[in-house]
Every structure is written in structure tokens, then in C-alpha cells.
Amino acid sequence: SVARKLLVGGNWKSHGSLKFVKNFANDTLNKIVYDTSKVEIVIAPVSIHLKDAQEHIANNIHISAQNSSAFEDGAYTGEISASQLANFGIGWTILGHSERRHILGESNTFVASKVKIADEYGLNTIACIGETLDQREAGDTIKVCTDQLDAIRAQVDDWSRIVIAYEPVWAIGTGKTATSEQAQEVHEQIRAWLNENISEEAANNTRILYGGSVNAGNADELIQNPDIDGFLVGGASLKPEFESIVKACN
Ligand code: PEP
Structure with missing residues (x-):
């Protein structure tokens, strides 16, 4: 990671209740002792829990949406716009989580439109990329990842607020x-892509997170790698072991 600040994200997906938000904040998140100059924590609850998360989770921890609209405010039923998130203090x-790409059918271009508008409203984006098992076995891992990144590059010039999460689809929620x-x-190749296609500065500064069944048992080893700058954690971010994952980065 060299001089990059590490980041540990907790993606709560469509899990949890208001009671869970309050209890997990008080019992786990707010008790984690870590050096905020070295590590950032970003927690993403479902959108209707964002306000309670803001209220109960300590200020040193950032709160994130799990998705935001590809459009401005308007006639887009069910969407929450980047402008509305910014206005709400989020x-x-x-963006581009594999569940949204593969279950909800979001294309590379559609995800990129979301990144563009999020960036325009000053939101920081965790942009998720990654290959399926078939794509890995076909030898297409890097092509799939760089196609996803190229789509974003086609719409976004300023990469300073983008964090990349490399999440091989076959590793998500599978153990x-x-x-x-x-x-x-893969992280090294993503950094090389940044260097060639965005800038040397972007290659040096952009955090590249790993995601896919990260837990208290594997975080220590993964974080030793020079191009792994933290984690995006699903399942284990709902459990007390999330603390150990943050500690592995500290
Ligand atoms: C995720 O959904 O971003 C993820 C990595 O999930 P899990 O940690 O449960 O594999």
C-alpha cells in the first residue's frame, strides 16, 4: 500500500433491521480502536437505514449508500439520486457491485453513468469490478476488469474520489x-492500467480494495500485498469479526 491510506468497507447488502444498526454500532463499530490517519472505515447499510446509521455510528466512520442513480432527480421511480445523497450528508x-451487475442486469456503461453523476455531486465512489468463474477459466480476468474500468474512464476524468474494489464474483459470499x-x-494489473490510462498520480493514489469472502482469518495475509489497499467486506461486516479485519489493516 506504500503511502496510501487503507480502507475497510462494510457492505451490509439487504441485511439488517433498525435494531441491528443501533446494536452493531454500539457493540462493535464504535468500539474499534484504530489509527484514523492510516485506515478509513466506510459502512454501507440499506438506504432506509442511512439516517439511523448516521445517528448511531461514530463520526470517524463514513456512511455509504450501496447504490445511487444514473440520473439526476426526476421521474425515475425507486431511484435515489447522487444529489439527494449529498444533500442528506452521505x-x-x-457502484457496480456484482450483485447489481449480474442479478439486476447493470451494464458497464450504466454503472459508469452512475459513477459520473456521483462524482459530479462530490460523492466518493467504491467502484466494484471483477470476473465470473467462467471468465477466469477462459483467461479473461484482466480483460473483463479493464473493460469495466474503460467504461468508467469514458465518462469520468477525475479519479481522485474513486476507490476500486476488485471482487472476483466467484469469491463473493461463497467462502x-x-x-x-x-x-x-490482478491488483498489480489494475494499477498498471491506471498508470497507462489515467495518470501516474492516479496509479499511486487510488486505493484498490480486495473483496470476496474476506474474514478475520485471511485479512492479515491479503493485506501484506503491496497493491492491496484494504477490503470490501460483505458477510463478515455484519459480525464482530469485522473489528479484526480493521485491525489487520492498522
Ligand atoms: C461483497 O459483497 O462485497 C463481498 C465481498 O461479500 P462477502 O465478503 O460476503 O464475500
Whole structure:
């Protein structure tokens, strides 16, 4: 990670209740002792829990949406716009999560439109990319990832508020983590892509998170890699072991 500030994101997906938000804030999140100059924590509850998350989770922890609209405010039933998130005091959004790409059918271009408008309203984006098992076995891992990044590059010039999360689809929620070597190999290639296609500055400064079955048992080893700058955590971010994952980065 060199001089980059590490980041640990908790993606709560469509889990939790208001009671969970309050209890997990008080019992786990607010008790985590870590150096805020070295590590940032970003927690993403479902949107109707954002206000309670803001209220109960300590100020040193950022609160994120799990999605935001590809459009401005308007006639887009069910969407929450980047402008509305910013107005609500939410500084972060997760875009292009594999569940949205693969279950909800979001294309590379559609995800990129969301990143563009989130950036225009000053939101920080965790942009998720990653290949399926079939794509990995076909040898297409890097192509899939760089196609996803190229779509964003076509719409976004300023990468200073973008954090990339490399999340191999086959490792998400499956208990199958990429090995430390597999993860580092892809992260290194993503950084090379940044250097060639965005700027040397973007390559040096952009955080590249790993996601896919990260837990208290594998975080220590994964974080040793020079191009892994933290984690996006699903399942384990709903459990007390989330603290150990943050500690692994501290
Ligand atoms: C995720 O959804 O971003 C994720 C990595 O999930 P899990 O940690 O449960 O594999």
C-alpha cells in the first residue's frame, strides 16, 4: 500500500433491521480502536437505514449508500439520486457491485453513468469490478476488469474520489477467497492500467480494495500485498469479526 491510506468497507447488502444498526454500532463499530490517519472505515447499510446509521455510528466512520442513480432527480421511480445523497450528508456510494451487475442486469456503461453523476455531486465512489468463474477459466480476468474500468474512464476524468474494489464474483459470499497471489496479480494489473490510462498520480493514489469472502482469518495475509489497499467486506461486516479485519489493516 506504500503511502496510501487503507480502507475497510462494510457492505451490509439487504441485511439488517433498525435494531441491528443501533446494536452493531454500539457493540462493535464504535468500539474499534484504530489509527484514523492510516485506515478509513466506510459502512454501507440499506438506504432506509442511512439516517439511523448516521445517528448511531461514530463520526470517524463514513456512511455509504450501496447504490445511487444514473440520473439526476426526476421521474425515475425507486431511484435515489447522487444529489439527494449529498444533500442528506452521505459522502459515499458503492457502484457496480456484482450483485447489481449480474442479478439486476447493470451494464458497464450504466454503472459508469452512475459513477459520473456521483462524482459530479462530490460523492466518493467504491467502484466494484471483477470476473465470473467462467471468465477466469477462459483467461479473461484482466480483460473483463479493464473493460469495466474503460467504461468508467469514458465518462469520468477525475479519479481522485474513486476507490476500486476488485471482487472476483466467484469469491463473493461463497467462502472461496482468492489466494493472496491471485489477488495481488490482478491488483498489480489494475494499477498498471491506471498508470497507462489515467495518470501516474492516479496509479499511486487510488486505493484498490480486495473483496470476496474476506474474514478475520485471511485479512492479515491479503493485506501484506503491496497493491492491496484494504477490503470490501460483505458477510463478515455484519459480525464482530469485522473489528479484526480493521485491525489487520492498522
Ligand atoms: C461483497 O459483497 O462485497 C463481498 C465481498 O461479500 P462477502 O465478503 O460476503 O464475500
